[in-house]
Amino acid sequence: MKRIRVENVSHSFPETEVFRDLSFSVDSREFVSILGQSGCGKSTLLHVISGVIAPDSGRVFLDEEDITSRPGLVSYMPQNDLLLPWKTVLRNIGLPLSLKGRKAREAAAAVEPYLALFGLEGFEHRYPAQLSGGMRQRAALLRTYLHRTDIMLLDEPFGALDAITRERLQEWLTRLLETLRTTVLLVTHDIDEAILLSDRIIVLSPRPARIAEILPVDLPRPRNGEQKLSPEFLKLKKRALHALE
Amino acid sequence: MKKKSGNISKWLIPLAAGLAFVLIWQLAGGAGLVSPYILPPPLRVAASLAEDVPLLVQHAAVTFVTSVAGLAAAVALALLMCLAMDLWPAFKKAVYPYMVISQTIPIIFIYPVIMMGLGFGLAPKIAVVTLVCFFPIGVNLSDGLAQTDPELLLLFRSMKASRWKTILLLKLPGALPAFFSGLKIAAAYSVIGAVISEWLGAQAGLGVYMIRASKSFVLSRVFAGILVVVALSLGLFAVVLAAERVFLSWKFITNHKENKS
Ligand SMILES: Nc1ncnc2c1ncn2[C@@H]1O[C@H](COP(=O)(O)OP(=O)(O)OP(=O)(O)O)[C@@H](O)[C@H]1O
Ligand SMILES: [Mg+2]
Numbered sequence: 073m074k075r076i077r078v079e080n081v082s083h084s085f086p087e088t089e090v091f092r093d094l095s096f097s098v099d100s101r102e103f104v105s106i107l108g109q110s111g112c113g114k115s116t117l118l119h120v121i122s123g124v125i126a127p128d129s130g131r132v133f134l135d136e137e138d139i140t141s142r143p144g145l146v147s148y149m150p151q152n153d154l155l156l157p158w159k160t161v162l163r164n165i166g167l168p169l170s171l172k173g174r175k176a177r178e179a180a181a182a183v184e185p186y187l188a189l190f191g192l193e194g195f196e197h198r199y200p201a202q203l204s205g206g207m208r209q210r211a212a213l214l215r216t217y218l219h220r221t222d223i224m225l226l227d228e229p230f231g232a233l234d235a236i237t238r239e240r241l242q243e244w245l246t247r248l249l250e251t252l253r254t255t256v257l258l259v260t261h262d263i264d265e266a267i268l269l270s271d272r273i274i275v276l277s278p279r280p281a282r283i284a285e286i287l288p289v290d291l292p293r294p295r296n297g298e299q300k301l302s303p304e305f306l307k308l309k310k311r312a313l314h315a316l317e
Numbered sequence: 318m319k320k321k322s323g324n325i326s327k328w329l330i331p332l333a334a335g336l337a338f339v340l341i342w343q344l345a346g347g348a349g350l351v352s353p354y355i356l357p358p359p360l361r362v363a364a365s366l367a368e369d370v371p372l373l374v375q376h377a378a379v380t381f382v383t384s385v386a387g388l389a390a391a392v393a394l395a396l397l398m399c400l401a402m403d404l405w406p407a408f409k410k411a412v413y414p415y416m417v418i419s420q421t422i423p424i425i426f427i428y429p430v431i432m433m434g435l436g437f438g439l440a441p442k443i444a445v446v447t448l449v450c451f452f453p454i455g456v457n458l459s460d461g462l463a464q465t466d467p468e469l470l471l472l473f474r475s476m477k478a479s480r481w482k483t484i485l486l487l488k489l490p491g492a493l494p495a496f497f498s499g500l501k502i503a504a505a506y507s508v509i510g511a512v513i514s515e516w517l518g519a520q521a522g523l524g525v526y527m528i529r530a531s532k533s534f535v536l537s538r539v540f541a542g543i544l545v546v547v548a549l550s551l552g553l554f555a556v557v558l559a560a561e562r563v564f565l566s567w568k569f570i571t572n573h574k575e576n577k578s
Contacts, residue, residue, distance in 0.1 A: 167486070170486065
């Protein structure tokens, strides 16, 4: 069981109150999206949950363990791919393992079995600048997965991609997660993405953010882009749009 | 094809310009436009150079050793200082201003002080080169370390990277391009630093050779010495360029791809 629970978390920067009193949970192997407008505090919320910044108040739990301000216990994928330009794709992906003290060769051996699954086979010895945007995101995702395979926080993983690549990767991610079975908390401002991927959507209001609505998504799986035109999908989209206001 | 012609013109144009300059200089001297006691003609300089080869090699070897030792010491010192400054911000606040001040010291006047401390051998000369080279390396490296992407630092923190691993895997490699910018400047200055220190008092070295030549008014030999100083400086610079290509190979590989597309 790997479950995240966020309890009454509030955070402000000088002059900006970002969010107040947020409480929600993500169940083991559930896919939950946090949907909110740009600037509403989604990245800040992931920083708090991943433990790299301390909230003004509130706590974060992993199962029953208090993990507030304790980095390293969940996987976190930042908004930009943030691959190191001087390391090959293979070394970049193995970074979390190197940080845990594994030798370069061991890290590479641990990465290799996943390369095909993440569509990176044959590109592992290239540098990040030699990859397409979609490949870089997949490499960053695999790096995130290898830090800790059972729980991932993803900050707009497809935000910087063109519409076609984004949709292809969204479908790829749904298929991938059927294999990997990981708990995922994803942050996005893309309503279609949230509906397509999630079991549940937490809609945030504009700043200072609070939870405007929690939408269960009951669309059948496996999902694909065609479902975007189904009446159920459009109904969810309308509710999400309404809640975002 | 295009690439090749680009390469040729890259070498040919400066070479032709240099040759033209030397030719005009020679002709101007031959026509009596420039006194050979002010500006000896290139052929005379070449003759002096050829005559003095054994002597020049001896002196150049001393200057070379001084330069390289000083440069190496500056690199080691800059690395230690910058790591310490990165680890302890208070140390940086205390030291950084003095790093800048160290560069404003007129070496000519403090050289006697350095000599009193380090004696008459190579040590004070190496110290002068170190003083000259430390600043460009230290400032560039320290700025490179300070400019580490804060988002990457956050990512490393999210993976619970230790301080040491963060420096080794993120900060230092990220600062390497800046370090090499500094090292290139330092390499170009190091030989001049060595020559100046020899000028201020030594038994051997190109500075000594040149001061003797100038005292006996053999200007063509002074110019021969200058040529050797230039060649040494360029040689050291080229070594640093080559090292940069090895250590920053990822940069050259990815730049190459951008040029093609
Ligand atoms: N380090 C900081 N210091 C001060 N203010 C900050 C800081 N980081 C974020 N903010 C502010 O907090 C608010 C929320 O920022 P955040 O990056 O969490 O938004 P976001 O929802 O992720 O936006 P986007 O969708 O554009 O990525 C913004 O108004 C931002 O300007
Ligand atoms: Mg964000």
